Amino acid sequence: MGGIADLVPVIAATWPPARTQRVGPFTVPSGAGGGQRVSAARLTDPAATDATEAEIDAAIAALADFGQPPLFQVLDHQDALDARLAARGLILRDTTQAMVMPCADLAAAPPPVTCFATWPPLAIQTEIWAKGGIGPARLAVMERVTGPRMSFFGRTNDKPAGTAFVAIHQGCAMLHALEIAPAHRRKGLAATMMRAAADWAQTEGAVTMAILVTGENQPALGLYASLGFHAVGHYHYRSQRS
Template structure:
């Protein structure tokens, strides 16, 4: 089955709702300084075909940033993908984009005291994120994101269960950093968190709710499929070790 091609607007939503520390232009290459926030805010992107020499310049800059030599390959960039493969770059972390209309997830009322929206995040949410490796560098990304934005807190059996972050850009809400505590998994908490994100997105006037997920995360991808979300494209990285 042919994979859907990603509408470029979604890449803009990623940039706006999960922003890097700063960007620098090197011709048709955009370099990102992620300040330890992970691949999404550190990967370079190309706006057009570039030469091997330009890629070498970008590599030197990324190393000056103390970051890995990492590129994001967007849909339709087959030539760049092949070029980087020839230069010794390996595929890393293919990512799926899932989207849904908020109204598809607001048809069920969320049980009382199961989910909450709040900004700033509470200490307990920061602790939940920390259990999944979402530390200060990624919390700084949430702080950098412009409003509207919110954090989600989930509770189950009267105890903290999960945390997530949601931002809106140009009518599209995107959920990031969904983390459920290990002992609270397989209890439906992820469903309630996604429904809460949809309720909040609708309140902001968003017409879509989106989430990114590595294709290797079978459990999360199955959750989004069960919720009726549609795969709307994605991307992958190329890294040079």
């Protein structure tokens, strides 16, 4: 993985919007309530850096046609586009780090009865996700994935404790929606689940493991770094003020 631009197709395939349309240089998605990642317009060519004011206007109009407010994903090298959006009063939100590592360096079979690969997810997993703010609209995102996909159910002390979703695109496995129940955090379960996910991904032909984590989530950034993940770039969003 050379940088964040290389991960854009992986993000799109492993966490897909309900539908998209091309509007000039932009891909404009219908997120169907699935959050910013599936609702933000982005430059279709991840190597591109800018768009005209008229092209931005057209993208905003297309978002409105989907019933969505202005929202753009801006990659770390798209400074020119970022400046245009900032000049329109769109504010910066949620800088997100992309981190990767080889599956082979992470993969390990989990200890007995600690982590299970299962599809579709179990009802208890949807409950854990719901308590973490991951509701039906985001579960629908998982259902839309067409490539290899799997959920992982974690347990500690014989109790349901965690859940995560992983999907693969072009040899890269991306983990989404890792949620550990508050009472079971800081017990090593997240690391166990990450290793189990990489183990499964390897069997499906993946070479690279990738995650996305907001810059404000320092505990997660520390965990991933301790496992051997390294940052390859970042993106942020520009949106209207709340």
